[in-house]
Amino acid sequence: MAEPYMRVEGLVKRFGPFTALGGVDLEVYPGEVHALLGDNGAGKSTLIKTLAGVHEPTEGQIYIEGKPVQFRSPRDASDAGIGTVYQDLALNQLMSVTRNFFMGREMKTAFGTLKMDEMDQIAHDEMLKIGIDFSDPTQAVGTMSGGQRQTLAIARAIYFGAKVLILDEPTSALGQKQQMEVLKTVMRVRKRGDIAIIFITHNEIHSRLIADRYTFLALGKVIGAETRETLQHDEMRRLMAGGAEMADLEQELAAI
Amino acid sequence: MADRSESDRLQQETRLQRMIRRPEMGAFVVMVVIIFSLLIASDGKAFNALGLKNNIKIIAQYGIIATGAAMLMIAGEFDLSIGSMIGFAGMSMALMLKWGLPFGLGEATPFMAFFVTLLMTLTIGWIIGNVVVRSGLSSFIVTLAFLFFLRGTTEVSFRLINQSTQVSGLPDYKEESWFANILGGEVFGWFYDLWFRIGTWVTSGTEYPARLPVETINFLAALNINRRLEQWVTGFDARFLWWLVIAGVAWFVMSRTQLGNWIYATGDNKESARANGVPVNKVKIGLFMFTAFCATMFAACQVFDTNTSDAAKGNLMELFAIAIAVVGGTLMTGGFGSILGVVFGAITVGLVANAVFFIPAIDGAWFRVFLGAILLAAVFANERIRKRITGGI
Numbered sequence: 155m156a157e158p159y160m161r162v163e164g165l166v167k168r169f170g171p172f173t174a175l176g177g178v179d180l181e182v183y184p185g186e187v188h189a190l191l192g193d194n195g196a197g198k199s200t201l202i203k204t205l206a207g208v209h210e211p212t213e214g215q216i217y218i219e220g221k222p223v224q225f226r227s228p229r230d231a232s233d234a235g236i237g238t239v240y241q242d243l244a245l246n247q248l249m250s251v252t253r254n255f256f257m258g259r260e261m262k263t264a265f266g267t268l269k270m271d272e273m274d275q276i277a278h279d280e281m282l283k284i285g286i287d288f289s290d291p292t293q294a295v296g297t298m299s300g301g302q303r304q305t306l307a308i309a310r311a312i313y314f315g316a317k318v319l320i321l322d323e324p325t326s327a328l329g330q331k332q333q334m335e336v337l338k339t340v341m342r343v344r345k346r347g348d349i350a351i352i353f354i355t356h357n358e359i360h361s362r363l364i365a366d367r368y369t370f371l372a373l374g375k376v377i378g379a380e381t382r383e384t385l386q387h388d389e390m391r392r393l394m395a396g397g398a399e400m401a402d403l404e405q406e407l408a409a410i
Numbered sequence: 411m412a413d414r415s416e417s418d419r420l421q422q423e424t425r426l427q428r429m430i431r432r433p434e435m436g437a438f439v440v441m442v443v444i445i446f447s448l449l450i451a452s453d454g455k456a457f458n459a460l461g462l463k464n465n466i467k468i469i470a471q472y473g474i475i476a477t478g479a480a481m482l483m484i485a486g487e488f489d490l491s492i493g494s495m496i497g498f499a500g501m502s503m504a505l506m507l508k509w510g511l512p513f514g515l516g517e518a519t520p521f522m523a524f525f526v527t528l529l530m531t532l533t534i535g536w537i538i539g540n541v542v543v544r545s546g547l548s549s550f551i552v553t554l555a556f557l558f559f560l561r562g563t564t565e566v567s568f569r570l571i572n573q574s575t576q577v578s579g580l581p582d583y584k585e586e587s588w589f590a591n592i593l594g595g596e597v598f599g600w601f602y603d604l605w606f607r608i609g610t611w612v613t614s615g616t617e618y619p620a621r622l623p624v625e626t627i628n629f630l631a632a633l634n635i636n637r638r639l640e641q642w643v644t645g646f647d648a649r650f651l652w653w654l655v656i657a658g659v660a661w662f663v664m665s666r667t668q669l670g671n672w673i674y675a676t677g678d679n680k681e682s683a684r685a686n687g688v689p690v691n692k693v694k695i696g697l698f699m700f701t702a703f704c705a706t707m708f709a710a711c712q713v714f715d716t717n718t719s720d721a722a723k724g725n726l727m728e729l730f731a732i733a734i735a736v737v738g739g740t741l742m743t744g745g746f747g748s749i750l751g752v753v754f755g756a757i758t759v760g761l762v763a764n765a766v767f768f769i770p771a772i773d774g775a776w777f778r779v780f781l782g783a784i785l786l787a788a789v790f791a792n793e794r795i796r797k798r799i800t801g802g803i
Contacts, residue, residue: 244682245682246746249675249678249745253675256671
């Protein structure tokens with residue numbers, strides 16, 4: 155088996171008396187989609203924010219390519235190759251595709267002016283690589299569909315060196331067709347083979363369609379770690395519901 | 411179905427459509443209308459040699475502060491302290507020129523008076539910026555506080571040091587100081603040299619080229635009215651040059667540099683900008699300092715031009731600056747705007763403000779009626795542009 159690009163061991167995060175994460179283990183491999191599932195409040199957001207360097211872990215260790223690392227800021231994490239695409243995508247609607255693509259990391263000439271043509275070209279090419287032929291990169295992001303914006307954010311993370319791509323519920327708040335577009339985009343990234351993808355979702359079907367590995371979180375703990383081969387359909391249901399048995403739920407509902 | 415993609419749904423615009431939809435287009439059309447109306451209503455007087463000079467004087471004044479206000483608004487903040495900052499800077503320079511540098515450092519040259527004042531105003535701009543970004547309070551309130559604070563400080567300082575709220579009768583520093591001259595003197599003399607040479611040639615009688623129609627000759631003659639074959643206007647006020655420099659640099663920064671991208675990003679969505687590594691706070695603080703700089707340039711040109719200053723200078727200018735920025739297509743909500751639009755806005759508002767001098771029949775207060783009307787129209791127009799870009803949200 156290949157070496158995991160990133161490994162997380164016994165990750166604990168406490169906010170005062172509240173334990174958001176109670177010892178999480180996770181391994182992500184290049185060229186694989188790792189689905190992170192769990193109900194609201196299961197600790198998914200805390201986990202990805204810790205991986206992205208927003209929070210420092212209280213206990214536990216993150217390893218990148220076998221070496222222990224510590225992230226003190228989002229910059230540290232992004233320098234280590236962890237690219238996070240949040241739900242709000244960190245895009246500015248009124249600005250052009252190119253200006254968003256290079257926001258904060260603009261390409262400059264020796265005189266300090268922007269290399270606008272070159273940046274237009276790169277933004278166009280990078281988005282084309284993962285599936286969108288967006289003919290006019292000077293168009294404002296506000297005119298793009300939700301799926302296209304998702305693609306732009308993903309392309310940007312990859313171009314700026316992400317080896318672990320964390321996608322925070324990329325298919326929520328999208329229409330059916332656009333959800334499929336995003337899944338296709340994720341699969342194109344997976345096919346490159348050098349990028350590990352952490353795919354956070356509520357949606358059982360989406361994770362079924364694209365994930366190679368599954369980690370289920372409930373109340374800050376891992377309640378199930380499976381691979382595509384080992385995961386049974388009923389088991390997935392049970393784990394998605396936070397470990398509750400369907401029969402129990404049915405009984406509870408019937409009692410009302 | 412399969413051969414159609416999401417991007418096909420976006421209608422490709424022609425070059426003309428794009429030009430019409432540019433944010434400064436509205437301001438441009440209004441400007442052209444105003445120029446022609448004024449030309450006709452004033453019988454050409456508004457654009458004769460002296461009329462042009464006087465119009466450009468006020469246009470440049472508005473333009474200088476509106477550029478600063480617009481850039482700050484694009485970054486999502488307001489500065490209501492511009493007018494008071496003009497008064498403060500004017501007071502500081504005039505008092506230093508009259509009573510010497512502070513702490514008994516001796517007499518002030520124009521350069522030193524300007525330099526020490528700029529140091530103070532930039533520091534105040536830096537403080538305002540820091541208060542805004544650190545407190546997270548609305549810049550509207552913070553700068554409103556500085557509007558009162560600075561105006562009060564200006565008046566108190568005048569009374570304490572000068573026993574009167576105005577300084578007049580300063581020597582004409584332009585005569586011997588090159589520095590005072592580049593701020594308060596005249597520029598583009600060649601323009602009027604050429605103007606009067608043409609005027610003389612056209613109207614001196616004997617050498618009318620037969621090719622020119624009589625109307626054209628009369629029109630050219632009107633532009634050179636009152637000349638008695640002598641050149642009686644020698645150049646534009648220096649603030650014209652400073653306006654062009656400030657607007658030019660601002661345009662370049664906004665459209666061609668990394669800083670420009672950061673300013674747009676900061677005003678559009680601060681959190682996204684920050685997440686992508688844009689130093690949002692530094693951008694904002696820097697722009698508060700830039701508006702302070704623009705206010706100081708406004709005041710310096712005034713002080714060295716007229717050799718006077720008083721405590722009421724710059725009153726209400728912050729509101730004119732914001733109004734012009736909005737008329738020029740700058741969004742109140744930040745993230746969008748055009749320096750070229752602000753140039754058109756300054757020309758429009760400046761011309762109308764001055765119109766009463768060329769058309770004595772009208773009441774000067776109509777200027778404010780007009781400004782209110784185009785401001786309202788501009789806000790609606792800008793909101794339409796924003797909705798179009800963000801897909802109607």
